[in-house]
Amino acid sequence: xxxxxxxxxxxxxxxxxxxxxxxxxxxxxxxxxxxxxxxxxxxxxxxxxxxxxxxxxxxxxxxxxxxxxxxxxxxxxxxxxxxxxxxxxxxxxxxxxxxxxxxxxxxxxxxxxxxxxxxxxxxxxxxxxxxxxxxxxxxxxxxxxxxxxxxxxxxxxxxxxxxxxxxxxxxxxxxxxxxxxxxxxxxxxxxxxxxxxxxxxxxxxxxxxxxxxxxxxxxxxxxxxxxxxxxxxxxxxxxxxxxxxxxx
Amino acid sequence: xxxxxxxxxxxxxxxxxxxxxxxxxxxxxxxxxxxxxxxxxxxxxxxxxxxxxxxxxxxxxxxxxxxxxxxxxxxxxxxxxxxxxxxxxxxxxxxxxxxxxxxxxxxxxxxxxxxxxxxxxxxxxxxxxxxxxxxxxxxxxxxxxxxxxxxxxxxxxxxxxxxxxxxxxxxxxxxxxxxxxxxxxxxxxxxxxxxxxxxxxxxxxxxxxxxxxxxxxxxxxxxxxxxxxxxxxxxxxxxxxxxxxxxxxxxxxxxxxxxxxxxxxxxxxxxxxxxxxx
Numbered sequence: 001x002x003x004x005x006x007x008x009x010x011x012x013x014x015x016x017x018x019x020x021x022x023x024x025x026x027x028x029x030x031x032x033x034x035x036x037x038x039x040x041x042x043x044x045x046x047x048x049x050x051x052x053x054x055x056x057x058x059x060x061x062x063x064x065x066x067x068x069x070x071x072x073x074x075x076x077x078x079x080x081x082x083x084x085x086x087x088x089x090x091x092x093x094x095x096x097x098x099x100x101x102x103x104x105x106x107x108x109x110x111x112x113x114x115x116x117x118x119x120x121x122x123x124x125x126x127x128x129x130x131x132x133x134x135x136x137x138x139x140x141x142x143x144x145x146x147x148x149x150x151x152x153x154x155x156x157x158x159x160x161x162x163x164x165x166x167x168x169x170x171x172x173x174x175x176x177x178x179x180x181x182x183x184x185x186x187x188x189x190x191x192x193x194x195x196x197x198x199x200x201x202x203x204x205x206x207x208x209x210x211x212x213x214x215x216x217x218x219x220x221x222x223x224x225x226x227x228x229x230x231x232x233x234x235x236x237x238x239x240x241x242x243x244x245x246x247x248x
Numbered sequence: 249x250x251x252x253x254x255x256x257x258x259x260x261x262x263x264x265x266x267x268x269x270x271x272x273x274x275x276x277x278x279x280x281x282x283x284x285x286x287x288x289x290x291x292x293x294x295x296x297x298x299x300x301x302x303x304x305x306x307x308x309x310x311x312x313x314x315x316x317x318x319x320x321x322x323x324x325x326x327x328x329x330x331x332x333x334x335x336x337x338x339x340x341x342x343x344x345x346x347x348x349x350x351x352x353x354x355x356x357x358x359x360x361x362x363x364x365x366x367x368x369x370x371x372x373x374x375x376x377x378x379x380x381x382x383x384x385x386x387x388x389x390x391x392x393x394x395x396x397x398x399x400x401x402x403x404x405x406x407x408x409x410x411x412x413x414x415x416x417x418x419x420x421x422x423x424x425x426x427x428x429x430x431x432x433x434x435x436x437x438x439x440x441x442x443x444x445x446x447x448x449x450x451x452x453x454x455x456x457x458x459x460x461x462x463x464x465x466x467x468x469x470x471x472x473x474x475x476x477x478x479x480x481x482x483x484x485x486x487x488x489x490x491x492x493x494x495x496x497x498x499x500x501x502x503x504x505x506x507x508x509x510x511x512x513x514x515x516x517x518x519x520x521x522x523x524x525x526x
Contacts, residue, residue: 058425084431095426099444109430112440161430 005212006034009165009196010055015064015074017050017220024050025220028064032165032198037191039207039228040200042217043243048200049092051217052167055198056087069164085113088158092170094150096142102129102153103138106160114161121160128156132186148179152186159190166190168199172206184210204248208232216240277505281498288491307495310483314496317476318503324475325462327397332404332461333454339405340412341438354409361406367467373399374471396468404461411453415446452519459508459515476500 010032017025024047032038040048053059055066057073057080066073069086096105106125110116129135132152142150151171158166168187172180184203188210191197201207207214208228215225216235224237232248235241288303342354361369377395381388419442427437469477480500484493 056429058428080428081431081433084429087429089429091422091426091429093422095422097423097426097441097445099448108440109432112436113431157430 005036008032009034009036009069010198011065011067012055013065015051015054015066016062017047017054017059018062023220025054025061028217028220028222030215030222030225032196034164034196035194036212037197037199037210039211039214040198040217041202041204041207041214041243042223046217047220048217049169052089052169052198052200055165055167056084056089058089081113085161086164087167088161088163088165089167090151090154090158090169090171092173094142094147094154094174096150096154096157098142101139101141102134102145105142105153106157109157110160125156125160128159129153131159131189132156133182146179147175148182151175151179151183155183155186155190165196165198168197168201170200170202172201172203202247204232204244216243218243277498277502281495281502284494284498288489288495303489303492303495306487306489306492307499310480310496311499313479314476314483314500315503317474317479318500318507319476321465321468321475321477321504322462322507324393324397324400324465324468325458328400328404328465329458329461331397331401333408335401335405336408337412339409340416343409343413344416346434358406358409361402362410364403366400366403366464367470369402370396370399370467370471373402392471393468393473396471396473399471400461400465400468404457407457408454411450411457412446415450416442418449419445448522452515452522455511455515455518459511462508462511463504476503 008031012031013029015025015028016023028051030038040051042048050059054061055068055073057078061074064074068083071083071086072078073083096102097108100108103122103125106128107118107121110121110124111118126135126138129138132155134149134152134156137145137149137153140149142153145153155166155171171187172183175183180203184206187197187199188206191210197210199207199210211228213225214228214231216223216231216237216239218239224231224235224240231240232244235244285303285307339354339357342350343358345351345354374392374395377390377398379390379392381390416438423441423445424437427441432440466475466477469475469481477500480496483496484490
């Protein structure tokens, strides 16, 4: 992507995560700058989702340092809610609130967490719905929407908080090929507008188009990283080549 | 998509139950009531007691009083349910609290009141609480009906707490993650995301509990409160006409049935609707 990169927004240094005796992540270090789009690829069970959830403190890290917009995440005095206001997250299973309409889903956090004016939030929510091409679905309940539509509402919901960085956790993994595309287009537009994005994805073609930098993880470590063209076409490591041979 | 098989399974069952059950059961009971009245009348005539009024006349004389007593049962049930729910809700929240001591306290209270016989709890409250409370210079009278409301509310609260806990925990974990990811606090998450979904699941068992409580309110007649059952027994005793026992008790039964049965039906309907919606 050809846009100017700003100062670092997310910085990970020697991050380690253990569940009991099981080490899920070890020695993970990378930096994401403002406006940058980073993809994390790798086999299932390599700790990618856990890594994303560490960044907004949904999962506590065991060691190392994560800073988001200068705020240290691995700190017992961390204001988790302040951190999460800055970090939007979109999940594989959408996780919309089923008892609220699409519009309400988008409005809830700005109204109740940021305590913004309801009318202004509603106007912004309509804008966001237009942005994800769901203008006519404002009053639909999640159960009335397709997977792709639900996922786009989930993206709009996260954007409504004006986050400094967006995390996407395999957001197309549960979708069929047609609906996949509409979600990918939305994410791509966001990235092009300069939103800082960290994506865990299995869509190699998409990663290639959208990413500024790709990290390949396996067994809880970063095996290799580089710009998309280099990493996907001329990987240096045998493990990366094996993985790419299987998925491409 | 998964809705469809559930719907198909349920509809014929509902069609079978709905039109039949509602009129048949009360009609049958009413028929037995009439038959028992006739039987009581014949019994009286066979014994040749011309000075006594007819069974029907006695019945008509007592019915308004019994009905009044029954209304008192309903009042006690509504008050106990309200108090029990108000106490049970926070108790249910304690059961899923993060802090271990809070959870232990909640579990202790819930288990104790859930596993104690209602009548024993009722006796306990009736005879342990004074007839008036002195708080500062204030004297609050505690009439026995108020104590009985509290006595019934205790087991209700414990059952509501379990209901609340079960319903809250039945909401899938990703709903919590999504709310936390949007910077909601824990209480905000419960209030805005979890509870509204959980209440739909809570409603049918809560109504079921209410129906059980309503029937259990007749326990208060044992601790000396004038309710529908007390009045019915008094009616039978004062006329010294044991043949009225069957029609009068049946009348009281019918009143409770007419009140509780629609609740049970509505519970079923709600259960089915929520099952289909997921």
